Amino acid sequence: MRLWGDKRGQAIQIGAVLLFATLIIALSLYQATVVPQNNKEVEFNHNLQVQDQLVDMRNALVRTAGTGTEQPASVTLGTQYAERVFSVNPGRPGGTLETVSLGTISIENAATVGDNPYWETVTSHEFETKGLQYRPNYNEYRNAPTTSYEHSILFNQFEDSTSRVLADQSIVNGRQITLITLDGKYQESTTGSVTLNARPVSVSAETVAITNTSTGPVRITLPTRMSEEQWLETLEDQSVADGGFVDLDETTYTPGSPNTITLVLKGDETYNLRLAKVGVGTQVESERATYITTDKPNQTVAPGASERFTVTVKDRYNNPVSGVVVNSSNETKFAPISNTTDQNGKFEFRYTAPNSEQSDTVVASILGNSTNYERVNFTIEVSEESGNGDGGTEINPAEVGDIRLVDARTGSSDTILEFDLENTGSTTTNITAARLSFFYNDGSGQSGHTKADISDKAVGGITELPIGGKFKQLSPNEIEVTAGDTTTVILDFDKKVSKGDFAVLSVTFDSGQTATYFIASGE
Structure with a gap:
C-alpha cells in the first residue's frame, strides 16, 4: 500500500509567519511615526x-x-x-x-x-x-x-x-x-x-x-x-x-x-x-548706603525746648537702607536717639535748644562725609516766634491724620482740667514739649493761676508748665499718643478750675509738627 505526502501544514505556517511579520511591521511603523507624533504633542x-x-x-x-x-x-x-505596552518611549x-x-x-x-x-x-x-x-x-x-x-x-x-x-x-x-x-x-x-x-x-x-x-x-x-x-x-x-x-x-x-x-x-x-x-538663587549682592536726606533741613525751635530731627539713608536705587550708623556733628546738643537706621532707613536725633534766641547749625552724616550727599546740614532758628511757638500753628486741628482734641472736662480733683487727644493718623507719636501760653478765669471761681502740671493720665510722669512761660521739654515724661487711639492728658493747676475756664496749650510732636489746643472746661 502506497502513502501520499500531505502539504497542507505548510500553508498554516507560512500564514503565521506572514501575520507575525505584518504585526512587527505595524509595530515598527507605530514606533517610528505614531509614538513620536504623540510624544511631540x-x-x-x-x-x-x-x-x-x-x-x-x-x-x-x-x-x-x-x-x-x-x-x-x-x-x-x-x-x-504616556505609558506604553508594545512600544518604547525615549527618556x-x-x-x-x-x-x-x-x-x-x-x-x-x-x-x-x-x-x-x-x-x-x-x-x-x-x-x-x-x-x-x-x-x-x-x-x-x-x-x-x-x-x-x-x-x-x-x-x-x-x-x-x-x-x-x-x-x-x-x-x-x-x-x-x-x-x-x-x-x-x-x-x-x-x-x-x-x-x-x-x-x-x-x-x-x-x-x-x-x-x-x-x-x-x-x-x-x-x-x-x-x-x-x-x-x-x-x-x-x-x-x-x-x-x-x-x-x-x-x-x-x-x-x-x-x-x-x-x-x-x-x-x-x-x-x-x-x-x-x-x-534669585545665590550670590545676591546687597546694596550699600549711598546718600542721606531729610524733608526738613530748616527748622525752628523755641528756647529751652527739644525736638526730634529725622534723616533717611538711601542706596543708589533711591530706596531706604537699614542698619546704617549716622554721625552727629555735636552729640551734646544733637544727640542720636537711634543706634542705626530702621527698616525704613530712618534715624533720629534729639536737638536741645539753648535758652536764648539764636541761629544754629548741626550736621548729620554717613560714610566718610566726603560729598554733599553724604551729609545733611540742619539750619535751626531758636526763637520764641518760631513755628514751635503759638504763632502759625492751627488751633484745634481737625483734618484726617491730625491729633484732634475730642473732649475736655474737669477732673477728679477741682484743680484738674483733663482732655482727650485722638490720633487719627497711622503713626504713633509723642508730645515732646509743651507750653501753657494762657489761662482764662471766668470770674466765678478762684483766680491767680500761675502754673499747671501736665501728665499722661494713664502713665503719670509730671512736668511743670508756668502759665505764659516758654516751651518746656517733657523728657523723660513724653506723652505717647497711639495711632488710632485716644490719650487722656491732665493739666493739674495750682488753683481750682471752674466751669467756663479755659486754657491755651501748644505742644510739639516728635515728628516736628506743632499744634495749639483751646481747652475749655465742661461740667
Missing part, C-alpha cells in the same frame, strides 16, 4: 503649560519689586509621556531654568525735580542686571522656543531670532518709569518641578522726580536679547505719536554683545522714576 502641550508658569514667575518678580515681600514661583521644567524630557548675563542699564541726562542732593549731583546712573531663561530639552518638539525674562518682559525666542511677547513691559507707563534689575546665580536642570524664590534686595514704593538736563532728553539704555521689531511693537502704545512719552523716532536699537535699546523720553516733562533690585 505631549511636549508641545507641556511647553504651553510651562509658558503659563513662567508668566507667573515673571509676575512674582514684579510683585516682589512692588511689595518688598518674597514671592515663590513653581515651574515644571520637564514632562512625562523623559527635561529643561533648564537659569540666570543669564545681560549687561548694564544706564540712565543719562536725568536731573532731579526737587531737593535730592544725590540726583542733583549725579546725572548718569548705571545698574548691572541679569535675565532668566528657560531652555527645554525635548525629544521630538525640536523647534521649541527659548523663553526669556528681562526688564519685566517675558518673551519666546525662536531659532530664526524672531520673538513673541508673553507678558508685556512695565518699564514705561505714561510718566511712571519703573526699572527692575535682577541679581543672583540660579540654575536648575531637571525633568521635575522647581521653585524659584524672588527676594527683595532694594525695593520701596518711593519715586524720584526727574526731568531732562540741558544736555538733552532723558535716555534709558537697556541690554536685551529681544528683537528690535518686538521692542518697537511693545512700546508702541507708549509712543509720543500715540499720546505717550517715548520718542520712538529717536529710540535706537544697537546689535552687539549684548544688544541694546535706548529709550528716549519726551523732553521738558517730569517723570516719576522708581528703581528696584530683586534677587
Whole structure:
C-alpha cells in the first residue's frame, strides 16, 4: 500500500509567519511615526503649560519689586509621556531654568525735580542686571522656543531670532518709569518641578522726580536679547505719536554683545522714576548706603525746648537702607536717639535748644562725609516766634491724620482740667514739649493761676508748665499718643478750675509738627 505526502501544514505556517511579520511591521511603523507624533504633542502641550508658569514667575518678580515681600514661583521644567505596552518611549524630557548675563542699564541726562542732593549731583546712573531663561530639552518638539525674562518682559525666542511677547513691559507707563534689575546665580536642570524664590534686595514704593538736563532728553539704555521689531511693537502704545512719552523716532536699537535699546523720553516733562533690585538663587549682592536726606533741613525751635530731627539713608536705587550708623556733628546738643537706621532707613536725633534766641547749625552724616550727599546740614532758628511757638500753628486741628482734641472736662480733683487727644493718623507719636501760653478765669471761681502740671493720665510722669512761660521739654515724661487711639492728658493747676475756664496749650510732636489746643472746661 502506497502513502501520499500531505502539504497542507505548510500553508498554516507560512500564514503565521506572514501575520507575525505584518504585526512587527505595524509595530515598527507605530514606533517610528505614531509614538513620536504623540510624544511631540505631549511636549508641545507641556511647553504651553510651562509658558503659563513662567508668566507667573515673571509676575512674582514684579510683585516682589512692588511689595518688598518674597514671592515663590513653581515651574515644571520637564514632562512625562504616556505609558506604553508594545512600544518604547525615549527618556523623559527635561529643561533648564537659569540666570543669564545681560549687561548694564544706564540712565543719562536725568536731573532731579526737587531737593535730592544725590540726583542733583549725579546725572548718569548705571545698574548691572541679569535675565532668566528657560531652555527645554525635548525629544521630538525640536523647534521649541527659548523663553526669556528681562526688564519685566517675558518673551519666546525662536531659532530664526524672531520673538513673541508673553507678558508685556512695565518699564514705561505714561510718566511712571519703573526699572527692575535682577541679581543672583540660579540654575536648575531637571525633568521635575522647581521653585524659584524672588527676594527683595532694594525695593520701596518711593519715586524720584526727574526731568531732562540741558544736555538733552532723558535716555534709558537697556541690554536685551529681544528683537528690535518686538521692542518697537511693545512700546508702541507708549509712543509720543500715540499720546505717550517715548520718542520712538529717536529710540535706537544697537546689535552687539549684548544688544541694546535706548529709550528716549519726551523732553521738558517730569517723570516719576522708581528703581528696584530683586534677587534669585545665590550670590545676591546687597546694596550699600549711598546718600542721606531729610524733608526738613530748616527748622525752628523755641528756647529751652527739644525736638526730634529725622534723616533717611538711601542706596543708589533711591530706596531706604537699614542698619546704617549716622554721625552727629555735636552729640551734646544733637544727640542720636537711634543706634542705626530702621527698616525704613530712618534715624533720629534729639536737638536741645539753648535758652536764648539764636541761629544754629548741626550736621548729620554717613560714610566718610566726603560729598554733599553724604551729609545733611540742619539750619535751626531758636526763637520764641518760631513755628514751635503759638504763632502759625492751627488751633484745634481737625483734618484726617491730625491729633484732634475730642473732649475736655474737669477732673477728679477741682484743680484738674483733663482732655482727650485722638490720633487719627497711622503713626504713633509723642508730645515732646509743651507750653501753657494762657489761662482764662471766668470770674466765678478762684483766680491767680500761675502754673499747671501736665501728665499722661494713664502713665503719670509730671512736668511743670508756668502759665505764659516758654516751651518746656517733657523728657523723660513724653506723652505717647497711639495711632488710632485716644490719650487722656491732665493739666493739674495750682488753683481750682471752674466751669467756663479755659486754657491755651501748644505742644510739639516728635515728628516736628506743632499744634495749639483751646481747652475749655465742661461740667
